[in-house]
Amino acid sequence: MQIKRRSAPTLEGVTHQLKAFEFKYHITTDEFLRQEFDEKLIAEDDAMQWRYLREQHDALQEVTIERLYAAFPTGSRARLKNCENTPELLAA
């Protein structure tokens, strides 16, 4: 029996999966994280997967910001910290 590896996660892929959950349950990720809904409406497997995707998403965002920090001079880091378009900037 061999362990199989799935493909490495990407920020775009994980965001897409999170959006699919939002569409399925008509709840935004922010509402989900703030628990502003009836939790019993969410299937247990979906709730667990949603939290895992959120953890992946946060980790991927941190990596993206760390790469940006490394790519720009120290003085510009404060401006980048709250940048909403970090993936696009990094690609540019």
Added chain:
Amino acid sequence: MRFSEYEAWLAAEVANAPLEPDSVQIGPFLTPTVVPDKPPWQMEWTVLFADGHYFRVVENWFRRSSSFGGYGCRRAFSFHYGPTNTAKDNDGVPLPSNKFPAIIRIDQDVDWRGPHLHYNGEDHVQQSRVQNLRISDVEPLQFVRAVMEHRRTHQDFDQILHFTVTK
């Protein structure tokens, strides 16, 4: 635990899993990490048996703070055994359905449910009602071995895993 340690541990455990020869395996899959060798990661493994039953084990490992050295911790898991739904997802994994309730399901999540069992037709049996089994410590291969013993001996899971559910 680091991802590489987990992967090596899982490979050794899975190699010794006492599965039936005519069973169908989906996985075990590991979703790799964002940063090499660091959390988060996920493990999923489903085995379909010829008699219309299956088990599925899923573990989600999350990040700990850097003060803990960046190691992963098992934050959530779900170990399920029961009849197989004919409706399946793209991987061939049976979809969860109330029409096919678990014979046993051992869960831990970080939401309101906490560590709990689905057992004997009862949902969300909380840890406070379960004696002699610390739900959050149950290992996936411990569960798999219990499933195989149950299939071989037809003993109930509370006998195999030595736990009691109180009223």
